[in-house]
Amino acid sequence: MPYEQAIRWLKQARGEEAWGYLPGGTPRGEPTVWACAAGLRPPTEWLARADLEWAILPAAAALSDSPGVEALRERWLDTLLDEAQPSLSGQTLDVGDHVDGFIPGWAWFPETFSWVEPTCFALISLERCGRSDHPRYAEGVRLLEDRVCVDGGWNYGNDEVLGVDLPSYAHSSGWALLALPRGHRLVEAGLARLQQILERPSTRSLAVAALAAGRHGGNPWPFVDALLARQAPDGSFGMGRVDRTALAAVALRMASRGTSPLTGTVALPDRPEQTDG
Numbered sequence: 001m002p003y004e005q006a007i008r009w010l011k012q013a014r015g016e017e018a019w020g021y022l023p024g025g026t027p028r029g030e031p032t033v034w035a036c037a038a039g040l041r042p043p044t045e046w047l048a049r050a051d052l053e054w055a056i057l058p059a060a061a062a063l064s065d066s067p068g069v070e071a072l073r074e075r076w077l078d079t080l081l082d083e084a085q086p087s088l089s090g091q092t093l094d095v096g097d098h099v100d101g102f103i104p105g106w107a108w109f110p111e112t113f114s115w116v117e118p119t120c121f122a123l124i125s126l127e128r129c130g131r132s133d134h135p136r137y138a139e140g141v142r143l144l145e146d147r148v149c150v151d152g153g154w155n156y157g158n159d160e161v162l163g164v165d166l167p168s169y170a171h172s173s174g175w176a177l178l179a180l181p182r183g184h185r186l187v188e189a190g191l192a193r194l195q196q197i198l199e200r201p202s203t204r205s206l207a208v209a210a211l212a213a214g215r216h217g218g219n220p221w222p223f224v225d226a227l228l229a230r231q232a233p234d235g236s237f238g239m240g241r242v243d244r245t246a247l248a249a250v251a252l253r254m255a256s257r258g259t260s261p262l263t264g265t266v267a268l269p270d271r272p273e274q275t276d277g
Contacts, residue, residue: 002228003252005235006245010035017046019242029055034246037062037261039253042069054108056080057088057121061128064261077129080106080122081136088122089136090114104136105143116154116172119143120179124262127181144176145186152189170197174208178215178262191218201226203238207251214254214266221271224255 013019018027019035027043029052036042042063052059060076063069083089083104093101093113105114106122123140126132149155153168154176174197177190194209210223227248231237238244254260258268 001256002231002235003249003256006231006237006249006252007039007235009235010038010040010242010246010249013236013242013245014040018043018050019246021242023240023242025242029053029059031242031246033059033062034243034250036066038246038249042066044069044072047072052076054088054118054121057106057118058125058262060125061121062261064125064128065259066261073129077125077131080125081131081134088118090119100143100146103139103143103146105140114143116144116147116156117175120172120175123179124175127179128261128264132181141180141184144180148176148186148190151193152186153193154190168193170194170200170202170205171208174205174212177212178208182216187216191216194218194223198222198226201230203227203230203244203248206230207244207247210251211254211260211263214260214268215263217267219269220251220255221269224251227251 013023015024015027019031020026020028021031027046027050029050032043032047033052033055056076057080060073063073080088087110088106090105090107091111091113092104103114105119107114108118119140123137126134126137131137144154147154149168151168153173155168156172173190173193177187180187191213194212197205197209206223206227210220210227213220213223236245237248250260250262254263254266255268259265
């Protein structure tokens with residue numbers, strides 16, 4: 001099965017302590033976090049001492065159903081809610097009328113301006129770990145509302161620059177949808193925007209789109225099928241990249257089991273029967 005094939009590849013790609021971006025590479029936060037979200041055993045000792053950098057933002061969500069890491073999850077959540085310096089809480093800035101620079105989201109690097117994707121990662125962690133009642137969660141949702149593009153999706157950062165509307169990006173839009181609450185007013189247009197991913201697909205965009213569609217009761221199967229078409233015979237994705245393979249495996253985990261740590265349990269529609277011709 002495709003999911004099991006991806007998991008076997010990821011197990012073989014693990015280094016001595018954790019996962020790097022390439023098989024056996026230097027351990028890094030992002031590929032390790034996504035590998036754990038795919039269902040692999042967390043390297044708890046490494047996670048406890050490692051600097052995960054920005055990957056600390058999705059870490060609590062990625063390991064939300066992993067046993068034995070409760071203390072780590074609480075530490076990560078406390079860190080992403082800590083506004084003391086330096087932290088990944090986005091810095092406010094007067095950037096003009098095109099965007100509200102005073103909404104505090106989250107950033108890629110300490111003491112920098114808020115960006116869409118880091119804010120999404122933090123929101124997903126807060127929601128999946130029962131912290132959506134925190135004021136910072138509402139602020140993060142408000143940032144996504146402020147940054148939505150005219151096409152219904154999301155750009156990396158702003159929706160407009162120098163009076164020019166910016167186009168949205170596939171994976172940024174998928175992460176934003178994963179971060180928004182179910183039933184939010186922007187979900188319908190965002191899901192429609194995801195359909196464009198099928199015209200210019202990538203492993204990352206397809207995986208995130210499948211997860212987003214599943215979370216909001218949409219149809220993930222076109223994204224899953226397009227994703228499966230990109231799987232290599234050895235089970236990997238993204239030309240042997242660990243982070244891409246792991247993220248694809250998270251989507252396949254949801255598709256095959258109806259749940260993932262990034263979405264929780266989802267109600268998937270029946271998969272259309274494949275026809276020839």
